[in-house]
Amino acid sequence: MPIPAVSLAGKQVGKVGLGLMQLTWTPSPPPDDVSFAAMKAAADAGATTWSSATFYGNGAPGETGAAFDNLRLLGRFFRAYPEYVGRVQLVVKGGIGPGMDITSDLAFNRHLLAHARECLGVPIDVYLPARIRPGADPVAFFRDFDTLRREGLFGALGASEISAGTLDKLAAAGIEISVIEIEVSLWSYDDDVRAVLQWSAEHAVPVYAYSPLGRGFLTRAWKTPEDVPEGSFQKHSPRFQGENFYKNLKLVDVLDEMAARRGLTTAQLAIAWVSALGPYVVPIPGSKNAERARQNTEAANIVLSKEEMEQIDEIIRQFPPSGGRYPEDHSGALMQ
Template identity: 40%
Template sequence: MTRTTTLGGTASDIVVGKVAHGLMLMTWKQDPVPDEQCFEAIKAGIDTLPPGAKMLLVAGEFYGHNLSTTNLEMIARFFEKYPSYADKAFLSVKGGLAPNSYHPDCSPANLRRSVETINEKLRGTKRLDLFESARVDPNVPIEVSIAALAELKNEGKLDHIGMSECSAASLRRGNAIHPISVVEIEISPWSCEEETKNVIATANELGIAVAGYAPLGRGFLTGQIKRFEDLPEGDFRRTLPRFQEDVMRHNFAIVDALSDIAKKKNVTSAQLSIAWVGALGPHVIPLPGSSHAKRTLENCAGGDIELTQEELDEINRVIDTADIQGGRYATAATLWG
């Protein structure tokens, strides 16, 4: 039976699978993945769940080529074709960027625009279960942004509020205005900074679920990306510092070490990473992305793997001694907001 956990804040009665499903790379490309392939990948994960549990699906207002709403339009087509799956999914959507921009604008006016755009694109096929600003806006106090979302919630435009890529201090401030149900941060064996641990601990204290995005190191920890040329033209990972040719060979040492542990455990490297992220706490939900049903099933199975204390110690030794080069993003301006 697939393992489950609960969300936090106002969604603490919602039971979800221990592993969530990120939908970004289905559409954040010039040629989106065909609908049927996306639909089968989404259904595969939901179908693993016990009755009453939901799959946490994470989408984005701007997860399309040139920041278009392609992701939401695909999701609307999915729920239009498979309406019975609407109640089996908990849909979290990132928004809050200035139109046609990568810069956050979490002013009340833009948050209203963002939430209304999301609902318009979903066309009534699915409730906006949770909205989260993709980044913390340095120009708008977090208290103002969360209060604006609470107002939109009271108007019935969304059901729960999340935060993303925020510091532990910002999470505490936001939660003081309105209970936060999910906080989304990057967590993987090659992305577990001191602030990562602070957010996880603060979320635990406040009763907030943590969705750990990129638990596979954006695919690097699977061992299938060995050289810069392995990334397709136009792939956004080509812009990330730790995927550059001069550091990839160096960074591959952690992949080899984790692969050895995975082989001994008779699991895939991806499953080992997912199991490790999930072991950081009962409130921590690994959030890998997948556009293939087979990969979705592999990821979900990773949430069912139990790691012994000896195995955790071995993995943590690898992480502690790894000298990862290159930052998570090209600019750190809006990280840990």
């Protein structure tokens, strides 16, 4: 059964996409055949918009400060399965230089995009800075990236970790944002997130809802804080540490019970809830397991009743997340 579609950067894509980060930016990346099976399963089920980045990898950064592992994986995939070229929309984050510094420098990003295209072997549909440089004027910052778009280096411009107020400033300056990538999940749904979702609904701009499964926490990927692998983002996230971990499991316990009553996996319930938050909200779960990738994508067809949505709202109120999304000193901790 086809999943619902949404228009993103001028293309009709599935209302659930695919996040590719965990295929390369993880302590133990899966082999190509495993990754390719999951990618194909997701696309075949309808997840036809994929999220990647120049820095999703463990390899040596090189002169650009980017590992490019994820883009090289995509390049190998498209060479092995050329029938997916053009069928899948690529949304690529960049604007990150050596030392993970955020930059809108035109010469640097031209070089970064040229290398990205070389790795991919196919055009980039949407390019977006991974973050706004702290202290930068957002209009001037995005105008640099829009210059690159007008030069034809990618199809459309997106934004990540951006607030509704900044989106208003960009719109007033005539800078068109085609997709907004923010974290949205059952434990990432604060006032700033709600404001962006409202902005999305009012302006018909899709939200790329990343980490809809709470970076694996909502699916019980780990049973204790000690199970979280060294070298992973989660090892440094306050929500995965010490007592916070066990407090947050109380939310998962309740969600497991609700999902079981509906005959769903907890992942499907979580993705269906995120998708139901707005007509332009596109969850982008990631998985290296082909069957889970298919199940996650098919969650777009799950309809939650008004009563179920209200029940989930009450669950969120009763079990707020313990700990912040990012370490306090992390530059991605706040929307700008």
